[in-house]
Amino acid sequence: MNEEIKIFFEIAEKIFSKKIDHTIRINNSYKNKKFLELLNELKKSELTKLLMKEEFGGANFCFADIVPLIKLSAKYGLPLPFSETIIANYILSESNVKPTNDFSTLCYETSNITIVDDKVSGVLRSVPYLNITNFILAKINFNNKDYLIYFENKSGKPNQLKNFLAEPRFDLKIENEDLIYFLDFPSMIDFENLISNIKSIQSVGAMEKILELCINYCSDRKQFGRSLSKFQMIQNHISEIALETAASGASISIFQTHSKNKKSNENFFDLKNTAIAKIRTGLASGKIIASSHQAHGAMGFTKEYELSYFTKNLNSWRNDFGNETYWQNILGEMFIKQNKGMWEFLN
């Protein structure tokens, strides 16, 4: 981490550690005073602008620089569309559009989209954090071409999904909302790649937190007259979590490093490296969820205790944008089609 990004990392850690507690994760609404404090602190910090061009008030960092920051936000269980806003701000800025100062969210699943006289209608699915922001950057297919639209939802009523996710997601029907921007799909962005990588990074953050929770809980709680952490079976569960967390961290470092070497007109990420990380973090997530709940006993199964927030997130992120089987197929097919030996493919 270079010195410049380290400063922002420290700012973020200060805000997250002071302002996030579990109560605001399970009650992240504007009615909650503590939640509002967090929201305002983050807005003031301008952390969501780090990827933006300097002329729009950004810091012009590259994607690799902000990986630790996204991971940190997931580790603290930040209940805000933080990475979504960073990405939206970046895409808008790269397309020479000045983003708003508000948080934004992203939408990847749309249907029946129509645009008439700069007004957009249609259905948006599984949009995160519509309880926090009305600004939406959505990928749409219009006249058989991919576009990005950016608009503020003023009249549509979000319908919160009943699902197993920790972060709130909504379906939304919109009618004649004013388009703020309608963008040709930027050439350097492969949305699926980008967001898949974000999910892998977030997963590693959640894993780090789960490991910490397991160590602390099992060290404090006593059964049969000694700490749970003194039982070898429990130690095995926790070391399994440490092993899988470390491997997942290593897997994201591949696309992180390679994205630095890309020229601005190329896709940031090789599909191969995205797949490697999404598979590895997905596989690790399954093991970590099982082992961490086992180590915690019934306490981990409650909403009141933190663990479930993080394991629900892991469950969500491992399925978003293709689970590990989906990416295994892509990667396996890529290998078979290249008609190279395995070692050549790997090097």
Added chain:
Amino acid sequence: MSEFIFPYVEETNFLKNLRLEVREFVKNIFKKNCITPSPDAWVFGANTDFSKQLGKKGWLGMSFPKKYGGHERSMLERYVVTEELLVSGAPVAAHWIADRQSGSQILRFGTEEQKQDIIPKITSGECYFAIGMSEPDSGSDLASVKTKAEKTSTGWKLNGRKIWSTGAHLAHYMIVLVRTAPQLENNRHSGLSQFLVDLSLPGVTINGIEDMTGQKHFNETIFDGVELKKEALLGKEGEGWKQVVGELALERSGPERFLSHFVLLDNFINEFRSKISDLGQSALGKIISELQTLRVMSFSIASMIETGQSPETQAAFVKELGNAFEKQLVETIRGMSNLIPFNKWSPGLKSLFEDATLRIPSNSLRGGTSEIMKGIISKQLGLR
């Protein structure tokens, strides 16, 4: 400490070219000498001529000082050479332990005379080592070793037995962990020392032990009143535990912990590429992801060692994840053959598969069991 980071180290073009050089060399020498690739070749594939050829190329003792016949190349270069040898299934067992860990121990703790005498022979591929750690009653509990060295007027007298020493029947030396003083009550790692033992000395008997594959690659070594000179003490008296732990980082972190059976994978793909089903394709995707991740971790450790760090715990991560991966790899290849009945496999591939299947249980035992690896990790996490 609850976070273990393996910083990504980029492979330079120089290293990529070194890879190609090794690959070409191995291809030619295999052809010239009719060598067949085999799985687990760093344990089972001893070929002293091949070791000497590697020595001539400068690919043994690569990081050792030039004044002892080494080449002062980086641990990253050594890593690349090691990977290429492993994936080709090259017969590297004779020199493996000397090159991987024993040479480094002598350079760190040996006398000047030992360095001058032994290191050049290691780098030329002519001097081989075995590991003298486990004993019949001390396996995972290494600190409980009973082999003893007692001071005499001329040096030391060694008595005891070591077991599971791979390649001891071919080796010239063994670095032996022994008790030189009783264990202190509050420190069970006290009173241990390492000795550099010439295996040709009177009183040393090496008995091969047949493993479940029917081969005798590991041994029982008996020390019956072996007279050792004072200089045979490697490092400091009583610091054997500390020294041995440092050695284990070299032993556990390398690519042999996840590339031992790559030959089987490669051969399976070459034979059945067009017949691999969608299920098999997905299984390959999983293998690629896990393997590349392990390579990042292991290469990162090579870089840590290069910069003078002591990544013993990180080595346990690679060993544990690598061993689990390899076990799964052999099972996955078995599973991928759902459309290709076993009787359609070529005799060569079938033989590789059978060898791998038989040898795989030893992966998570040698160099420390899975339970010990998890114990090391637990300790670092503050659970013990």
